Amino acid sequence: MRNPSKAALIVTDMINTYDHADARLLMPSVRRALPGIRRLIERARHDGTDVIYVNDNFGRWRSQHDELLETALSGPHADLVEPVRPDDDAMFVVKARHSIFYETPLAYLLSQYGIGRIVLTGQVTEQCILYSALDAHIRHLKVTVARDAVAHIHEDLASAALRMMERNMGAEIVASEDPGVFG
Template sequence: MGKSALILIDMINTYEHPDAELLIPSLRKALPHVVRLLERARARGVPVIYVNDNFGEWRSHHGEIVQAALAGPRAELVRPVQPDADSLFVVKARHSIFYETPLAYLLSQLDVDRVVLVGQVTEQCVLYSALDAHIRHLMVTVPEDAVAHIHSDLADAALLMMERNMHATITTAEAVELCVVD
């Protein structure tokens, strides 16, 4: 097994969007699992990469995105997973973490061949990102208890598609193997 990277998808968020109230209950269940996985990754020296929507703020950088989320009405959902000094941050504008971002190049520079995807939304950004990782010949792991959904039926279908069509490993956060190769 090669080198892993933990990728947090859209976890830095103000939750001021139309689907937020549908998303938040699932996020509250997933958050403790994301936090524990994040702590494990940091302790092992596994690269932690935040790939986050810029919310249409084209002049913003990652510090401003984090500050806005921490100043927002749902800061308690952001504070436990906020980036530390060693975290990497990629800004995205669309659903996939790879679409017109430097993420593929970054992963190649880090010699990563396995991505662990956590965050939101299972049936949207996580699904599309898993597909794009798969077509880039990356191994994909999705801990089903560390991703949040808007619609549970679509999330279940998305997880099944990732497993069957993309050969993703669907597991729990506790069972995720975080590999570091020096």
């Protein structure tokens, strides 16, 4: 049974080679979001909050999470991955589409761990974070988004997405240093 006060930190799509069409627009925002993402990961690890990486497989259907991480860390943008790399206690879910829930075992995993609140961090605010917040909302999960720990491609769309998550989905939009971010 889910406990609405039990939280998990979801790190979305941060294991990335940045070898895609929008990377040039995305990377500056990732650099700005990295301190907030790191802060949340460190706090979650320290507090014993579950950390779950949900990451695109980039169409590499035979790859595993270790291979995705190794590929990203050996690429030219490893500096964007290394600071937020998973530790041995982190869980890892591979996704193929925008939502962290679409065709993944994440809902089952959250249910098994009794998690009723997710804290979203990572990329891209106006895409994967927005769609994941909506999918969490329709699954009756409480959603928190750390506005300084999500990266965007288009700032205006990201701002609109944060407003939509707050207004339409009841998401809490907070800063990564907010003491109540995990409930």
